[in-house]
């Protein structure tokens with residue numbers, strides 16, 4: 001029925017009507033708060049210049065932060081570790097006394113009900129900053145050795161599972177890593193540890209601030225040989241379907257805002273829970289614009305999170321988590 005019988009403004013007239021027909025909501029319980037745990041900090045926190053409001057935390061502060069999150073109604077964290085030492089293969093990543101493993105144990109001891117998700121990758125732990133082991137490929141160029149990296153990633157995931165992680169989240173973009181990690185976890189009795197795959201992780205300029213935060217910028221080259229080309233939407237669906245086949249329990253799209261179409265496409269193509277990562281550069285832009293007085297931070301953040309949910313994400317990993325949880329009360 002066309003106008004004038006149909007008037008879409010009818011249901012926008014009052015706040016009660018708008019609330020009544022709202023299709024999408026954001027709850028604190030669907031937000032995941034990233035935490036940077038820094039093994040070189042004896043105590044306290046250090047600021048991250050490009051990400052105002054986000055800090056690197058000592059182990060004790062990590063536990064305190066977890067408590068603050070719980071009090072705000074946030075029910076999950078994603079842990080990133082900064083080790084004291086790096087090497088060629090990133091061996092610190094699978095150390096049972098490594099920074100992430102220790103943080104998982106400490107958080108679980110204090111807040112057993114908080115969902116602990118760990119980022120499984122080597123780039124914070126390798127001296128060269130790449131997400132896997134390097135070898136000299138055909139043509140004499142250094143390349144990340146896919147198959148040799150799988151075993152190392154499986155070790156990392158296993159060390160996190162042993163520490164008590166609920167969910168391991170590989171972010172390396174090696175082919176076959178979901179299957180390799182699943183097999184390793186199952187072989188060691190961790191069949192109940194879930195796997196959230198960074199399925200469609202793009203080689204994005206929006207990770208800039210994170211690389212400062214986690215000290216993981218590649219010392220040479222870039223990640224385009226393993227992370228996805230931002231131009232490719234169909235390939236993102238192929239990545240997601242491959243992860244489903246290999247046994248992923250949840251999928252993820254990253255970054256979020258420039259990739260809402262990818263979120264929607266994967267939502268339509270699979271039945272798995274879907275996460276979106278509202279990454280560091282997206283956060284830094286909002287913070288900078290708000291500090292400049294150009295936008296209202298609260299409104300922009302809530303609109304952004306709503307849009308990511310509308311696109312099809314069940315879960316949102318975001319540095320705005322604490323602020324958003326306060327605003328959503």
Ligand code: PBG
Nearest residue numbers: 121123171206207210279280281
């Ligand atoms: C590590 C990793 C990165 C991010 C999450 N895990 C950086 C990268 O791939 O270069 C980025 C997160 C963000 O920007 O907030 N592989």
